[in-house]
Structures are given as C-alpha cells and as structure tokens.
Amino acid sequence: MTQELFASYSFLLDRTARKVKHYAQQQFKFGKFDVTVDQWLVLKNLAERPQVSQTELANLVLKDHPTLTRIIDLLSKKGLVQRVQHPQDRRSFQLHLTAKGEKKVASLKPRILEIREKAWENLTESDFHEFKRILNTIYQNLDTHNGI
Amino acid sequence: MTQELFASYSFLLDRTARKVKHYAQQQFKFGKFDVTVDQWLVLKNLAERPQVSQTELANLVLKDHPTLTRIIDLLSKKGLVQRVQHPQDRRSFQLHLTAKGEKKVASLKPRILEIREKAWENLTESDFHEFKRILNTIYQNLDTHNGI
C-alpha cells in the first residue's frame, strides 16, 4: 500500500472513537444515568467479575492503574462501588458493587445496548466482523507485548 | 443484528484508537520529535492551510475551541506557530507557522508516514477501504448535524 493512501486512518479512527463516546455520553446525560461512559465500563465489568482487585480490573478494562484508581474513587463517592481489604494481602482491595451499584447496572444495561445499536444502522453483520478483524489486526500490529 | 453481537464494538474501537495514538506517541518520543500526536495534527493542517482562523482550524482537525486554544498556546510557546491579528476582525486571529514550524513539518512528515504504515501490516488495500467505509458510516449514524 502506498503511504499517502492510508495516511488518514488514524484521524478517522480517532474522530470516530470520539464520536461514539460523545454520542453515548450525550444519551447518558439525557437519560440521567449519572455515570460517565468510562465509569459504566468499569461498573459493567465489576458486575460480571465480582471481588476482583484493581489490578485485575485495570487489565479487564484496559485502563492504567492511576486512571482506574480515580474512576473507583468517583464510583465509590457515588456509593456504587466499595473497596474491601483483601483478607490475605493488605496491599490489595477486593472491589464489589454495592446494592445501589447492582441496581444501577441492572437498570442501565438494556438501555445502553439500545444506545450502542444506533451506530450500526445501514451496516451488516458481515461489516461488523470485518470491522472487528481489522481493528484487532491493527491492535496486534502495534502491540509490543505480543511476543513476536 | 442482535444486540449482544456487536455490544463490544465501542470497546474495541476505543482500545484500538488509544493503541494507535500511544504507539505513535512512543515513536515521537524515541525520535525526539518534541511534539504530541495532537500537536502534530494541528501543525500539519496549518502547513496545508496557512492563515486560517482558530475556528476554521478547529473544524479541520475536529477539536473543540478550548482544546485548540490550548494546543495553539503550547505550539506558540514552542515557537512553531504564531497568532496574528486579523486585519478586519479584531476578534479573530490568522494562524501561521513560523520558520521553525515550517522546518519541523518538513522534517517530520516523511518519518510520520513511516510510523503510520506499521498498523497496516497483514492488511490489504481493500481492507483499508472497508475500514474507512465502516468508520464513516458509524460517524454519520451518530452525527446529529448531518441534516437528516
């Protein structure tokens, strides 16, 4: 491939990712979900994997540790998540949703799936698979921890 | 399409966009380019469209005005860009690269095209066109200013 041809991909990728996040955030705001898109990602993963440590959760959601620390701070200020001392390791926390957090996840989950659907109008299932394949290939091409 | 099938696209999109930016930023750092990826985007557009206003430039690079204000502040602190009063409209600036800015763009441009190429290993030209089409469709699906 010639260089000029694909020089624009990073711009398109970045602007689309921002549009997707921004659209979702707007919908969250109109629906008074009272969490950000990134906070939702953390809540959702925590619902699926209770009792994980911050390090494990950071790997699940692909955020670095300082970022996750701050998101957990905000979620715990909102009363949705609690840090509990790990019984063996005093450096570590086990994170879990509060009752309020569980309720939040249950009520938002279906509404958020609907919001996410909007992006795929005029696109087919095979488009989705192509898209996933290309994104994952790019990711691996640039991943220095891929063992190659 | 079923909801569960594509529920993950926003996560994949976001993680890939961050990987692309992060990879480029690492290369910028090793190469001592002394600008960030976003600062580069602004510089490049300014080289192609001299004398634009901040509002025009913000539309070109799809950044909001406060973000662009700060990027221009940083670039002008580095001596790469200058704000010049618009001769007719005292609210507005005409932006232009300094001699140092011109030199920076000329020297970095080919090196950055090389860096961008890495993402497309194992992918074809037709993958690239598919990718572009899908990204643009998603963007337009979520764009509330698309006149529909």
Next chain:
DNA sequence: TACCAATAGTTAGTATGACAAATATATGAA
C-alpha cells in the same frame, strides 16, 4: 444612534489518559 443577536476566542471545572515517582506490603534469597 442604540440595542441585540451572533461570532471569535478564552477561562474554569471535571473527567480521562499517559507517565513517573512514592508508599506500603509481600516474597524470596542469603
């Protein structure tokens, strides 16, 4: 002329992202 709405840009506040360094604790080797 006087007023008012629109426009260009900045400032302030909150959240996220990357990176470096600090703190506390745990673990393994001498």
Next chain:
DNA sequence: TTCATATATTTGTCATACTAACTATTGGTA
C-alpha cells in the same frame, strides 16, 4: 532474620475532551 526485589495502589503532572460561562467585537435592525 535481613535485605533486595517485586507487587498493589496512590499521588502528581501534563495533555486532551467536553461543557458552561465569560469577554470582546461585529453586524443587523429598529
């Protein structure tokens, strides 16, 4: 046991993203 090293989390700093509110200026209109 003691020391070196590794791990879990936090703090600090800078850059970017978005929102809202603000200043200055412009342009149209009564």
